[in-house]
Amino acid sequence: MPKKTDRHSTEDRNGVTEHVTADSSEYDASPADNPATTNQTTNEADEASPWSRILRGRAGRFSLAVLTLLIVTGVVIASQDRFAAAIESARQNRLTAQIEQVYTTGYQTQAAENLQKERDKSSHDEDSIFVKNNPYGTNTTGLYVYFTTTDAVKLSYTVSAQGTDYADFTATPDKGDEYTTTHEFQALGLIPGVTNTITFTMTAKNGKQTTRSIEHKGAKLLSDVEVQLTGTKNNTSQNLGNGLYAILGNDSDDQDFMYYYDVHGVIRGEIPILFYRSHRLLFRDNIMYFSVSTRDIVGMNSLGRIVKWYNTGSNYILHHDYGMDADGNLIVLATDVRKDTIQDAIIGIDADSGKVSTLVDMSKLYASYEQTTEVASMGSSSKTTDSTSSSFDPDTSDVKKDWLHLNTIQILDDGSAILSSRETSTIIKLNDIESNPSIDYMIGEKNFWKDTDFAKYLLTQDGSFPNTGGQHTVTYEADSSLPSGQYYLYMFDNNYGVSNTRPDYDWAANTDGVNTTYASSGNSRYQRYLVDENTKSYKLVSSFNVPYSPIVSSAQELSNGTILMDSGVPGVFGVYDGDGTLISQWKMTLRKNIIYRVYQYDFHNFYFA
Secondary structure (H helix, E strand, C coil): CCCCCCCEEEECCCCCEEEECCCCCCCCCCHHHCHHHHHHHHHHHHHHCCHHHHHHCHHHHHHHHHHHHHHHHHHHHHHHHHHHHHHHHHHHHHHHHHHHHHCCHHHHHHHHHHHHHHHCCCCCECCCCEEEECCCCCCCCCEEEEEEEEEEEEEEEEEECCCCCCCCEEECECCCCCCEEEEEEEECCCCECCEEEEEEEEEECCCCEEEEEEEEEECCCCCCCCCECEEEECCCCCCCCCCEEEEEEECCCCCCEEEEECCCCEEEEEEECCCCCCCCCEEECCEEEEECCCCEEEEECCCCCEEEEEECCCCEEEEEEEEECCCCCEEEEEEECCCCECCCEEEEECCCCCCEEEEEEHHHHCHHHHCCCCCCCCCCCCCCCCCCCCCCCCCCCCCCECCCCEEEEEECCCCCEEEEECCCCEEEEEECCCCCCEEEEEECCCCCCCCCCCHHHECEECCCCCCCCCCEEEEEECCCCCCCCEEEEEEEECCECCCCCCCCCCHHHHCCCCECCCCCCCEEEEEEEEEECCCCEEEEEEEEEEECCCCCCEEEECCCCCEEEEECCCCEEEEECCCCCEEEEEECCCCCCCEEEEEEECCECCCEC
């Protein structure tokens, strides 16, 4: 929440009055501030120093004046820097307070009422199209559009920014592929801070097309990210997939956001969240679900209005991933804040009531192993132990045991789940996670689990290849052409073998080619396994190298056969063909230290038809 301060007004980047705190601190008195002490010291120095004779002359007086001017200039610059920092701090506090209001039922209800009142003051047809920027506060550059037509028409729109080098953005809005007379949707794609021309193309049943164009200045971004990403390999002539890249966690010490970028690397949406990050987008019944803090998951409709709120409760904080069961209930990886272990729980949140229940306590399921591990985690301790604070970092805690570190969950139709454990570099399948959870199998390094009660669950490795090191986004893929009991698992293999809670284990000696240092000249990998539950085995069927990222990161196989890979630590993501040839790649400036995930979504039946 914003700090209470004495305030003076200035103007922020959006022309709204800001309040900043003037720097009223005084320098402490020192011996040099006492005239007697100063004169005495100077006189003694005059006798001892050859500089004293120089300073008595005309050149000396000039040099002294220059020196004084430099000192004064330095003080002014330092004061300006402090004042600028105070302005930015005040802006961030104010922005945070605004976004906290956005994620309340009161704000969303009032925003809907205000929008309808403003829109309904007059009628709107294709010659008087009603638009309003970001009415629900959930997409900085999103544009609400409403109008009616006499005849039923299909609709598409194109956003262009004249006088810029940004590519045009063309889309068919949700329901725009149907013949209708009422057209209400959120247009994406406006370039921030410049005048955009939005051209609407209406197609009647007889094939006749009519166009209308309006101009609208895009809102300035609330964060400091690029409008145009740096292309390290540009190639938009090939099919790079259908949709937008969702940047899920360009982490920051300031306000946090989710971003949409197109295949040209141009920003097309900025979604503010409370804090922490959004981990993935889930869609059900025309509602998009995503996390907005360590405790909150919301459901948003295509116009940008928040219509559902879920909270993990006082005992849990969300960690890294979540999914949905067949009934729409949320299944969430979590930390039980009452325990001494972290990132080792799975909770359920009822879709209707919001009730939170504990589904799996992995420290009980793996009790005999957990008890052998040491208290340790990756990174330094969080700035605060208050798990409700935006400054709380659930990823780092040097006083709790991060013995498993779950980072991915995939919910299967039969009620089982695929989990990824970074700390053990192991893939785990659990049965019946919502009723009677039990271990089905594990995929991991045999020597890591040697002499434990869990070695018996390891699938047999079919072939000679290195196992994963700290893998992320393990993804289940069914294939109707495979026999029953077979399926694929693909992942971002960080190829980073470190287990802080098992300092006795030597990853380098047991996994060929694995990196064991955070800063390395090595590489990470895309890995794809064929799992055969009938023979209790797995084999590597595809692999290629990508830029090294020891932690976080993501892999996604796209519908057109290409593969999207995000190397989170260097902040690069690229599209590869099936053989691992890089087609296109973008680099994003890190707001802090990582880009957690990048997934592409087609937003079918949501933003787009």
